[in-house]
Amino acid sequence: MDYIKEKLCQQLAIDYCCQVSDIKDDKNHFTEYEKLEGRRQFEEADDCVLKVIAVNGKLIFTGKKSIIEVCRKQFSNNLGNWFMDASNFRKLDEILKKDGYRVKTAHPFFIPKDDCVHEIKGVEIKKYNQEEILQFKDDDRFDEAFCFSEESPDVLAAAAIIDHEIVGMAGASADSPSFWQIGINVNKNFEGRHIATGLVSMLKADILKKETVPYYGTSFSNLASQHVAAKAGFEVAWVELITEKMDW
Numbered sequence: 001m002d003y004i005k006e007k008l009c010q011q012l013a014i015d016y017c018c019q020v021s022d023i024k025d026d027k028n029h030f031t032e033y034e035k036l037e038g039r040r041q042f043e044e045a046d047d048c049v050l051k052v053i054a055v056n057g058k059l060i061f062t063g064k065k066s067i068i069e070v071c072r073k074q075f076s077n078n079l080g081n082w083f084m085d086a087s088n089f090r091k092l093d094e095i096l097k098k099d100g101y102r103v104k105t106a107h108p109f110f111i112p113k114d115d116c117v118h119e120i121k122g123v124e125i126k127k128y129n130q131e132e133i134l135q136f137k138d139d140d141r142f143d144e145a146f147c148f149s150e151e152s153p154d155v156l157a158a159a160a161i162i163d164h165e166i167v168g169m170a171g172a173s174a175d176s177p178s179f180w181q182i183g184i185n186v187n188k189n190f191e192g193r194h195i196a197t198g199l200v201s202m203l204k205a206d207i208l209k210k211e212t213v214p215y216y217g218t219s220f221s222n223l224a225s226q227h228v229a230a231k232a233g234f235e236v237a238w239v240e241l242i243t244e245k246m247d248w
Helices: 002-015 020-024 065-075 086-099 130-134 196-209 223-231
Strands: 029-032 049-057 057-064 101-112 124-129 154-162 164-172 179-186 213-219 236-244
Touching: 002 020, 002 049, 002 101, 002 213, 002 236, 020 086, 029 065, 029 124, 049 065, 049 086, 049 196, 057 065, 065 086, 086 101, 086 236, 101 130, 124 196, 130 154, 154 179, 164 196, 179 196, 196 223, 213 236
Parallel strands: 029 057, 179 213
Antiparallel strands: 049 057, 049 236, 101 213, 101 236, 124 154, 154 164, 164 179
16 A cells, blocks of 8 residues: 555654655655644654664654754764664663653554455444544543543444444544544453454544555564554564653
8 A cells, every 4th residue: 555655754854844755765764853734643752852763674763853953963974774773762762861751662663555345243333433532531441542631532433243342342542634533442351352453443444445545553572552553454664762751
């Protein structure tokens, strides 16, 4: 799905304050951060001092000018494929601590490779729009499906229901006008029935019909979640590191 990869390059260029050609080439880039219209706002810091992506085998850094200049000197020749290691996180922490920041986390992110939907047998499916999702606010069963954020509003959801009980919920947040992120919760008593794969693939297809790009993020160590992404028709496209203010 080449058009999705093109949209990804456009989105990352906005997020990282660079040109689309900078995303596509094989060189590392270092830019001063500014809040551009159309950026993804999920987990965005109030003042982004540093964030980094590994994409297409290289790195793109954006953030506070003074920090970016230090990173340029230290990481200009680093390969993206090997950057997201603890040793580099420690180096970044040393750079960041002078400004009272530290590495928060790094996640792999996935984009669709197809528009297929995986049916879930013996399960009722119910879908919710943006207004209907509000009924689940403060329901901790769905902490991964919904974020209830003003910056990244929850816009679509699909639930799996067995015997009148919601046993799985997938939700999509509008992190930017063109990229919506999918999250998923499944009741532990119903794991292994491909509920997560089915719900994620359903939302993926619904979002694609809106000419919007669904994407999926998870932890490096959450292998079950990565398997869901793969089975639901997603492929890994980039890894993203974000930072946070230290608590003194």
